[in-house]
Amino acid sequence: MDYQLPSEEIIPKTVKELDPDQQPREKAEKYGCAVLSVPELWALILRTGLTGLPITDLCRNLMRDNENSLHRLERRTRQELRGIKGIGPTKSVQVEAVMELIKRYCQEDIPLDESITDSSQIFNRMKLKIGNLDHEEVWVLFLNRRNQVVKEMCMTIGTSVASLFDVKKILKMALLENAEGVILCHNHPSGGIQPSPQDKQITLELKKGCDIMKLRLLDHVIVTATRFFSFHDNGLI
Numbered sequence: 001m002d003y004q005l006p007s008e009e010i011i012p013k014t015v016k017e018l019d020p021d022q023q024p025r026e027k028a029e030k031y032g033c034a035v036l037s038v039p040e041l042w043a044l045i046l047r048t049g050l051t052g053l054p055i056t057d058l059c060r061n062l063m064r065d066n067e068n069s070l071h072r073l074e075r076r077t078r079q080e081l082r083g084i085k086g087i088g089p090t091k092s093v094q095v096e097a098v099m100e101l102i103k104r105y106c107q108e109d110i111p112l113d114e115s116i117t118d119s120s121q122i123f124n125r126m127k128l129k130i131g132n133l134d135h136e137e138v139w140v141l142f143l144n145r146r147n148q149v150v151k152e153m154c155m156t157i158g159t160s161v162a163s164l165f166d167v168k169k170i171l172k173m174a175l176l177e178n179a180e181g182v183i184l185c186h187n188h189p190s191g192g193i194q195p196s197p198q199d200k201q202i203t204l205e206l207k208k209g210c211d212i213m214k215l216r217l218l219d220h221v222i223v224t225a226t227r228f229f230s231f232h233d234n235g236l237i
Contacts, residue, residue: 024056038070039063046094050086058086062095071225074099075134103128113148116141119230122183122221125152130187131225140170143181143218151177165202167209174215181216182206185223193222193229195236203231 024040033041042059049055065084066073073095081092106128116122122141130137136158142151153173156164174182184206186199195203203220210217219232231237 038068042095045098046091053086061085062087070099070102071132074132077134113150115147116143116149116183116218117147119219119221119228119233122185122219122230123223123228125149126185126187126221126223127225127228130185131223133187134189136186136189138165139185140173141183141185142174142177142179143183143216144178145180147181147218150179165205167202167205170206171209171213171215174210175213179215181218182210183218184220187223191224191227193224193227195222195229195231200236203237207237 024036024043027040028036028044033044036044039056039059039062042062043055046055046059049058062084063069063073066076076095078092078096081087081095082089087095107125110125114121114125125141126139130139137154138156138158139152139154141149142153144150151173155170155173156166158164170182170184184203199220199222203217206220207217209215217237219230219237221231222229
């Protein structure tokens with residue numbers, strides 16, 4: 001009778017045991033960061049793994065558990081991140097910090113006081129702030145006579161399906177900012193862009209309030225990570 005030798009347990013290599021061309025830092029030094037995969041980029045930032053789980057494998061798991069999508073990773077709560085093996089308090093905050101840097105980098109060329117001339121500007125301004133959130137937020141842009149943004153403000157934070165809406169609070173802030181125009185924005189965590197009956201109702205309520213106070217309601221824009229719906233462009237304002 002033939003007996004098979006017991007198979008040896010396969011233990012993942014540490015990063016130092018990898019071929020130099022497979023080590024993220026060495027690859028970046030030799031070829032530049034552009035050649036690195038997303039998990040390898042994370043490995044450069046997070047730096048250390050666990051015993052038997054090198055940082056390269058940990059970061060592959062991190063992206064795999066988020067369908068290899070940075071958009072999906074951004075929506076993870078801190079507690080959800082810490083549920084991934086090897087991601088503790090420090091690494092979860094590091095991930096959050098990187099995602100915040102990405103957003104700020106993309107917004108650097110959008111001046112606070114730009115003049116708004118079309119709905120795509122509103123979308124580009126707001127998509128990184130609220131487009132990929134897992135809950136609803138209502139924001140308002142306050143504009144002067146030249147349609148320059150003088151202030152942008154989060155008015156309410158809601159749930160995954162709804163948020164509170166306070167017309168009086170918006171009108172009060174518009175007067176305090178000496179605004180001439182108002183643009184309403186909110187996100188749909190579901191990713192859909194069609195306005196709900198409630199969205200249409202709050203737009204009507206705000207339009208009436210703005211008319212009374214001699215303010216211009218320029219638009220109401222529903223924002224997601226990749227698409228938007230403009231009430232103005234669709235003849236609803």
